[in-house]
Amino acid sequence: MLKSLPESVTRLGMYHGLRHTTKVDLSSRWPSVEEVEREKTSTLFTPHSIVREQSAAMKQSAEKKHRMRLEKMMKNEKNYGVTLEKYLSSQQKAEKEKDEKDAVLERRMREIHEYFGYWMDSKDPRFELLLSQKEAQEKKAEKMAKRAELVKKKIAEVM
Numbered sequence: 001m002l003k004s005l006p007e008s009v010t011r012l013g014m015y016h017g018l019r020h021t022t023k024v025d026l027s028s029r030w031p032s033v034e035e036v037e038r039e040k041t042s043t044l045f046t047p048h049s050i051v052r053e054q055s056a057a058m059k060q061s062a063e064k065k066h067r068m069r070l071e072k073m074m075k076n077e078k079n080y081g082v083t084l085e086k087y088l089s090s091q092q093k094a095e096k097e098k099d100e101k102d103a104v105l106e107r108r109m110r111e112i113h114e115y116f117g118y119w120m121d122s123k124d125p126r127f128e129l130l131l132s133q134k135e136a137q138e139k140k141a142e143k144m145a146k147r148a149e150l151v152k153k154k155i156a157e158v159m
């Protein structure tokens with residue numbers, strides 16, 4: 001039976017030990033048309049032409065992004081002076097506001113020190129309590145001073 005086959009096949013058969021006839025039907029081992037179609041549609045193998053097209057498209061999109069980035073940088077570079085000036089002015093304003101807040105806080109700390117006789121950190125939870133006590137006592141003192149003035153006016157009117 002093997003004598004009728006071409007020489008290359010018989011050599012291959014001899015090499016693989018297929019010289020002896022097997023009871024396996026080789027057509028059952030060969031892939032069916034459906035299996036071949038499924039393998040063609042799978043993404044495991046992509047033809048070279050498609051890969052080349054995808055690579056060219058990716059290269060073009062990367063070049064476009066790079067070009068747009070350069071254009072944006074050139075536009076920003078033209079406006080750099082104005083933008084820098086705005087930034088510096090906003091920084092100066094923020095620094096002034098911070099200095100004002102720090103000055104107010106420093107003044108409040110000095111008042112607490114003068115009133116109670118010892119230094120206290122502004123982050124100390126007792127600081128706000130002592131400050132509110134001091135303010136309440138000052139309001140009370142102002143109220144008493146107004147009452148004293150009213151009493152003096154009434155006494156002056158009576159006399």
